[in-house]
Amino acid sequence: MEEKKSDFLVVWGDTVNFKQLLLGMVVGAVLSYASYAGGLSYLKHYHPSLNKGLLMGYALLFGVGGCVIVGIIAARIFKPKRIFCEEDFNLDKEKVLGELNLDLEKEAKYLLTTPRDVVAEMQELGLYHLFAGQKQREEGEK
Amino acid sequence: MDAIILNDLLWGLAGAVLGGLLFAGIGMIAGTSETATIPPAILLIILLGFPPVACFSFTVAAIAAKHIIHTVPTALLGIPGDTMAVPMLEPCSILRRFGLPHIALQKMVSAGVLASLMTIPISVGFGMLLAPLGDIVKAWSGPLFTIMAGCIAFTSRGKWASIMMIFPLAFIIYAFNKLAVAATGNGVVVSIVLAMSVGPMFVDVLSGLSPVSRPRIAKASATEFWLAPELKNWSGFVPNPLKILTRKQLGYTFLATAVSAITFTFSPIGMTVMIGEAVRSRVKGFYERLTTSISVMNATTESTYLAELIIPLVAFGLPLSPIAMGVGFPLFNAPPVFTLEPLHNLHTLMTPVEFLLYGLMGVIIASALCYPVAMNYAHRASAWVIRNLSQEAILTMFAGLIVVLCFGEAGWVGVTIAVTFSVLCGIMNQFFGMNIGVQFMTFFAAPWLITTVLGIK
Numbered sequence: 382m383e384e385k386k387s388d389f390l391v392v393w394g395d396t397v398n399f400k401q402l403l404l405g406m407v408v409g410a411v412l413s414y415a416s417y418a419g420g421l422s423y424l425k426h427y428h429p430s431l432n433k434g435l436l437m438g439y440a441l442l443f444g445v446g447g448c449v450i451v452g453i454i455a456a457r458i459f460k461p462k463r464i465f466c467e468e469d470f471n472l473d474k475e476k477v478l479g480e481l482n483l484d485l486e487k488e489a490k491y492l493l494t495t496p497r498d499v500v501a502e503m504q505e506l507g508l509y510h511l512f513a514g515q516k517q518r519e520e521g522e523k
Numbered sequence: 524m525d526a527i528i529l530n531d532l533l534w535g536l537a538g539a540v541l542g543g544l545l546f547a548g549i550g551m552i553a554g555t556s557e558t559a560t561i562p563p564a565i566l567l568i569i570l571l572g573f574p575p576v577a578c579f580s581f582t583v584a585a586i587a588a589k590h591i592i593h594t595v596p597t598a599l600l601g602i603p604g605d606t607m608a609v610p611m612l613e614p615c616s617i618l619r620r621f622g623l624p625h626i627a628l629q630k631m632v633s634a635g636v637l638a639s640l641m642t643i644p645i646s647v648g649f650g651m652l653l654a655p656l657g658d659i660v661k662a663w664s665g666p667l668f669t670i671m672a673g674c675i676a677f678t679s680r681g682k683w684a685s686i687m688m689i690f691p692l693a694f695i696i697y698a699f700n701k702l703a704v705a706a707t708g709n710g711v712v713v714s715i716v717l718a719m720s721v722g723p724m725f726v727d728v729l730s731g732l733s734p735v736s737r738p739r740i741a742k743a744s745a746t747e748f749w750l751a752p753e754l755k756n757w758s759g760f761v762p763n764p765l766k767i768l769t770r771k772q773l774g775y776t777f778l779a780t781a782v783s784a785i786t787f788t789f790s791p792i793g794m795t796v797m798i799g800e801a802v803r804s805r806v807k808g809f810y811e812r813l814t815t816s817i818s819v820m821n822a823t824t825e826s827t828y829l830a831e832l833i834i835p836l837v838a839f840g841l842p843l844s845p846i847a848m849g850v851g852f853p854l855f856n857a858p859p860v861f862t863l864e865p866l867h868n869l870h871t872l873m874t875p876v877e878f879l880l881y882g883l884m885g886v887i888i889a890s891a892l893c894y895p896v897a898m899n900y901a902h903r904a905s906a907w908v909i910r911n912l913s914q915e916a917i918l919t920m921f922a923g924l925i926v927v928l929c930f931g932e933a934g935w936v937g938v939t940i941a942v943t944f945s946v947l948c949g950i951m952n953q954f955f956g957m958n959i960g961v962q963f964m965t966f967f968a969a970p971w972l973i974t975t976v977l978g979i980k
Contacts, residue, residue, distance in 0.1 A: 389741070389742045389744065389745060390727070390731045390740045392727040393724040393914065395553075395746060396746045396914070397913075402728070403728075405918065406728070406918055406922035407922075409922040410923055413922075413924070414926050414927065417926075417927045417930065435572060438572045439571075441570055444923075445924065447923060448920050451920065451923055455913070456916035461910065461914065462914070463745050463747070463910075465906070465910055466748065474622065477620045477621055488808060491811075492808060494807070498770055499808070499810070505756075506626065508810055512809065
């Protein structure tokens with residue numbers, strides 16, 4: 382079954398199928414209310430000795446339990462409208478460096494005053510030579 | 524006596540574990556704002572009858588966990604984990620392009636853990652210093668809230684529009700409250716606060732229902748999510764957080780923590796941006812600048828949040844900061860359990876020593892739960908969330924939660940108020956930039972503002 386184009390909407394920062402969302406929210410609201418109200422009348426009927434605060438608390442617990450169950454069911458039925466991609470990291474660091482428009486001459490100069498622990502970290506990550514040894518190349522590009 | 528202490532300790536521990544676990548899970552879901560998700564959870568445990576210390580350790584653990592785990596989507600997916608993570612997005616995405624998402628993640632998480640640990644004693648101490656001013660502050664709280672609403676409004680995106688809307692919004696809040704009193708005998712707090720939190724979501728849904736506004740949120744295709752690959756650069760189960768940060772980064776983290784305690788009335792996101800900028804201008808080299816700024820910024824997200832919660836709790840018992848007003852709000856005012864008039868909330872129920880003890884408990888538990896998870900399972904967890912947890916399901920649950928909580932407070936009147944008010948608040952937020960902080964502040968200023976200006980009782 383193909384989804385219609387116009388069914389995608391961005392709600393609270395993520396794409397949703399609007400019909401599914403509305404259905405979910407209505408059912409979620411109704412069932413959660415039902416579990417709250419059901420819980421309350423069950424408690425009133427079978428545990429009449431509970432004081433009012435505790436009664437409300439337990440009824441709330443029923444309601445929230447309802448929310449969670451509806452949420453889990455919704456997650457089963459409504460699949461995410463997302464395209465999942467995994468990056469691979471065969472990337473060209475030098476190219477990225479070029480795209481960032483950095484003043485590499487200055488960067489090389491900064492490296493002279495960079496604390497030793499940072500330099501060690503950069504060397505470990507293979508970044509040090511990238512900033513230290515590119516002075517000439519960058520001048521050529523300018 | 525010993526039994527009482529043991530009982531409290533166990534409750535505190537349980538609260539912290541619950542808060543930490545719950546918000547480590549929620550943190551994995553990109554874009555789940557803390558202002559929308561944490562207050563309902565706190566409210567819930569308060570209404571369920573958790574003792575004060577457990578409510579406090581729950582809140583602290585929830586905040587600490589959320590701000591450790593929000594770095595996962597930020598670093599690995601390039602999507603801000605929540606609003607507080609937005610300033611870190613750009614430096615993170617640059618590091619990601621260099622193939623260093625794991626470095627970004629480790630730096631942010633370590634700084635967050637350290638900052639949250641340091642913030643607790645600093646905030647409790649600072650709160651005690653301010654406590655003698657408490658009586659003056661309490662006497663002037665009405666005008667103070669109004670002035671602060673004005674200040675926060677001006678720093679919000681809406682500027683003058685936000686300021687202009689303070690009075691009308693206060694008027695409506697006041698009117699709703701009268702209505703609820705007439706219908707049920709009690710005022711509404713939960714319904715109003717929830718409405719403010721979920722307003723923007725509700726406005727999106729409403730936009731979808733109207734052909735006029737539908738194009739605003741329409742999208743041709745599903746969102747693409749790019750997950751960075753898994754990279755590990757340490758041996759053993761978890762790396763030592765102290766070793767991940769350089770000496771300068773540790774220093775700045777500490778400094779940022781101290782500064783955010785003193786500036787506890789400022790907007791936390793504003794502080795994060797400001798401290799990030801300050802560090803960026805002081806650190807020269809490209810790599811060092813990026814890594815230092817993200818560490819310090821994430822440290823600030825933890826420290827501002829916790830300090831802004833703890834200082835007003837310890838010192839005044841009145842919610843006099845944007846966070847106390849928003850995320851921490853139920854700890855100050857959640858009738859019938861905690862009330863402001865008369866003052867009966869964590870401020871009166873807990874001693875500074877308890878704040879220190881249970882605060883540290885919350886932070887330590889949250890870190891112990893989240894640090895290894897962020898280091899070892901970040902990649903797998905993000906992939907699972909993207910593949911299995913649909914936005915529809917999240918909002919389904921939310922819809923249920925709102926109905927249950929508002930109905931519990933004031934029956935159908937509560938639900939109606941929440942729906943009506945959330946449309947208004949969402950529009951103010953989305954179209955005019957009057958953010959939730961301003962709205963919360965207005966909520967507080969409302970009784971004084973309306974009775975003083977309009978002379979009604």
